[in-house]
Amino acid sequence: MRVWAIVAYDGTDYSGFQRQANAPTIQEALETALEQITQESITVLAAGRTDAGVHAVGQVIAFDTAWRHSVGDLQRAMNAVLPADISVRGVAEGAPNLHPRYDALGRRYRYTVYHAPVRCPLARRYSLHLVAPLDVEAMQRAAQKLVGEQDFAAFGQPTAGRVTVRRLLMAEWRDKSPWLTFDVEANAFLYRMVRSIVGTLLLVGQGKMGVDEFEAVLASRDRSQAGPTAPPQGLCLMEVTY
Amino acid sequence: MRVWAIVAYDGTDYSGFQRQANAPTIQEALETALEQITQESITVLAAGRTDAGVHAVGQVIAFDTAWRHSVGDLQRAMNAVLPADISVRGVAEGAPNLHPRYDALGRRYRYTVYHAPVRCPLARRYSLHLVAPLDVEAMQRAAQKLVGEQDFAAFGQPTAGRVTVRRLLMAEWRDKSPWLTFDVEANAFLYRMVRSIVGTLLLVGQGKMGVDEFEAVLASRDRSQAGPTAPPQGLCLMEVTY
Numbered sequence: 001m002r003v004w005a006i007v008a009y010d011g012t013d014y015s016g017f018q019r020q021a022n023a024p025t026i027q028e029a030l031e032t033a034l035e036q037i038t039q040e041s042i043t044v045l046a047a048g049r050t051d052a053g054v055h056a057v058g059q060v061i062a063f064d065t066a067w068r069h070s071v072g073d074l075q076r077a078m079n080a081v082l083p084a085d086i087s088v089r090g091v092a093e094g095a096p097n098l099h100p101r102y103d104a105l106g107r108r109y110r111y112t113v114y115h116a117p118v119r120c121p122l123a124r125r126y127s128l129h130l131v132a133p134l135d136v137e138a139m140q141r142a143a144q145k146l147v148g149e150q151d152f153a154a155f156g157q158p159t160a161g162r163v164t165v166r167r168l169l170m171a172e173w174r175d176k177s178p179w180l181t182f183d184v185e186a187n188a189f190l191y192r193m194v195r196s197i198v199g200t201l202l203l204v205g206q207g208k209m210g211v212d213e214f215e216a217v218l219a220s221r222d223r224s225q226a227g228p229t230a231p232p233q234g235l236c237l238m239e240v241t242y
Numbered sequence: 243m244r245v246w247a248i249v250a251y252d253g254t255d256y257s258g259f260q261r262q263a264n265a266p267t268i269q270e271a272l273e274t275a276l277e278q279i280t281q282e283s284i285t286v287l288a289a290g291r292t293d294a295g296v297h298a299v300g301q302v303i304a305f306d307t308a309w310r311h312s313v314g315d316l317q318r319a320m321n322a323v324l325p326a327d328i329s330v331r332g333v334a335e336g337a338p339n340l341h342p343r344y345d346a347l348g349r350r351y352r353y354t355v356y357h358a359p360v361r362c363p364l365a366r367r368y369s370l371h372l373v374a375p376l377d378v379e380a381m382q383r384a385a386q387k388l389v390g391e392q393d394f395a396a397f398g399q400p401t402a403g404r405v406t407v408r409r410l411l412m413a414e415w416r417d418k419s420p421w422l423t424f425d426v427e428a429n430a431f432l433y434r435m436v437r438s439i440v441g442t443l444l445l446v447g448q449g450k451m452g453v454d455e456f457e458a459v460l461a462s463r464d465r466s467q468a469g470p471t472a473p474p475q476g477l478c479l480m481e482v483t484y
Contacts, residue, residue, distance in 0.1 A: 008364065057362070057364065075360075084366050085363045087360050087361050087363050089360050118321060118329050118330065118332075119326070120299075120329065121251050121326065121328055121329050122252050122297060
C-alpha cells in the first residue's frame with residue numbers, strides 16, 4: 001500500500017530534505033526509520049524538497065510498504081524511532097498512483113522575521129533577525145505584484161525542465177511586532193524562489209528598492225536583478241494541498 | 243561603575259547559569275565576553291541561578307567595570323561577542339550597593355507545555371510535550387492553593403540557609419491549545435521549586451492526584467510527597483522585579 005503522511009521537522013541540523021551522499025538529510029532519517037520498522041527498503045517521496053536549514057510543519061510524504069498493521073501503529077512506530085527534530089503528524093493509506101510532488105495543487109510557505117533592536121536567543125533557530133526600520137506597507141504593495149500566473153525567472157530556477165511560469169495565489173505580510181511573517185502560496189515554486197522574493201521585498205522595506213523597481217525586477221526575468229536570498233532558518237513549509 | 247543588564251538565553255546547551263569547573267555555563271560565557279571587551283577580570287552576579295537547560299528572557303545581571311564608554315556601546319559590544327544563544331536586551335548604570343539576587347523583590351517564571359497528540363519538532367527545545375488529557379481547571383484550582391506566604395518545603399530546598407517560607411504572588415495556567423502555560427511569581431523560589439510544582443500539578447491534571455491531596459502535599463512540607471520534577475526545557479525566567 002501507499003502510505004501518505006504529514007511530517008514536521010526542525011531543519012537546522014539537516015542538509016535539506018533530499019538524500020545526499022555525505023550529509024544528513026530528512027529523507028535519509030525517514031527512510032532509515034522506516035527500514036528499521038518495516039525491515040523493507042523504502043524510498044520516501046516528498047511534496048517539497050526543502051533546502052538546508054529550512055523547516056516544515058506540513059511537509060507531505062508518500063511511500064510504498066507491505067506494512068500489515070494499522071497506519072496508526074506505523075505513525076506511533078515512526079515517532080518512537082525518528083529523532084526528536086522530526087515527527088509524523090498524521091498518516092493515512094492513500095492513492096497508490098499519485099505522487100506527492102507532481103500531483104500537489106499548491107504549497108504554502110511562511111517566512112518569519114524577528115524585527116527588534118536586539119536578537120532573541122529563543123527565536124534564532126526559526127527566524128531572521130532584523131534591526132533596520134521596515135516599511136511593511138510598501139513590502140505588502142510590492143508583494144501584491146507577485147500574485148497571478150507569471151514568469152518568476154527573476155526569483156529562481158526550475159528544479160526540472162525550463163518553465164519558470166508559476167501561479168502565485170497569495171502573498172501576505174503580517175506585522176505583529178516583534179514578529180513579521182510572510183505567507184506565500186503558489187501552485188509550485190522555483191528553486192529558492194521564496195527566499196529570493198523575501199530578500200528582495202526586504203530591500204523594498206528598507207527603502208533600498210521602490211515598489212515600481214520591484215515590479216521591474218519581476219518583469220526582467222533576470223535573476224541578477226533580484227535582491228539577496230534570505231537565510232534559510234526563517235522559512236517553513238506550512239501546507240501542501242491536493 | 244556597576245552595570246545592570248537584562249539578559250536572554252537559550253539554556254539548552256548550558257549546564258545552568260552558575261559557573262562550574264568543567265561544564266559550559268551562562269556565567270562563564272558572559273564573563274568571557276566581558277573580559278574580552280574590557281580587558282578586566284569581571285565577576286557577573288545574577289538574580290536567578292537557573293538550572294541546566296532552563297531558559298531566560300528576563301534574567302538580570304550586575305557587574306562592576308571601569309568601562310569608560312557609554313553603556314549602549316557596552317551592550318552592542320556584548321551582543322557582538324556573545325554566542326548566538328545569549329543576548330543582552332538592555333543595559334543601564336545602576337546602584338553600586340545593590341545585589342541582583344539579594345535585592346530582587348520578585349521573580350516570574352513561565353513553564354510551557356505543548357499539549358498535543360504528536361510532538362512538534364519546532365517546539366521541543368522550549369516546552370514539555372504531553373499527550374495525556376489534562377483537567378486544566380483542576381490544575382488551576384490546585385495552583386491557587388500555592389498563593390500566599392507559606393512553607394514550600396514540599397517543593398524544594400533553599401539554596402542557602404534553612405528557611406523554606408516564600409511569598410507566592412501569582413500562579414496561573416493559561417490554555418491556548420496546543421499551548422498550555424503556567425505563570426508563577428514569588429518573592430523568591432526554592433531550588434527546583436517551579437519544576438517540582440509543575441510536575442505535581444500535572445499529576446492533578448491527569449487525575450492522579452486530587453486538589454485536596456495537592457493541598458495536603460503542600461502542608462506536609464515533605465519533599466517526598468510531591469510529584470516528579472518537570473523537565474527543564476519548559477521553564478523560562480521571564481522577569482525579575484526590584
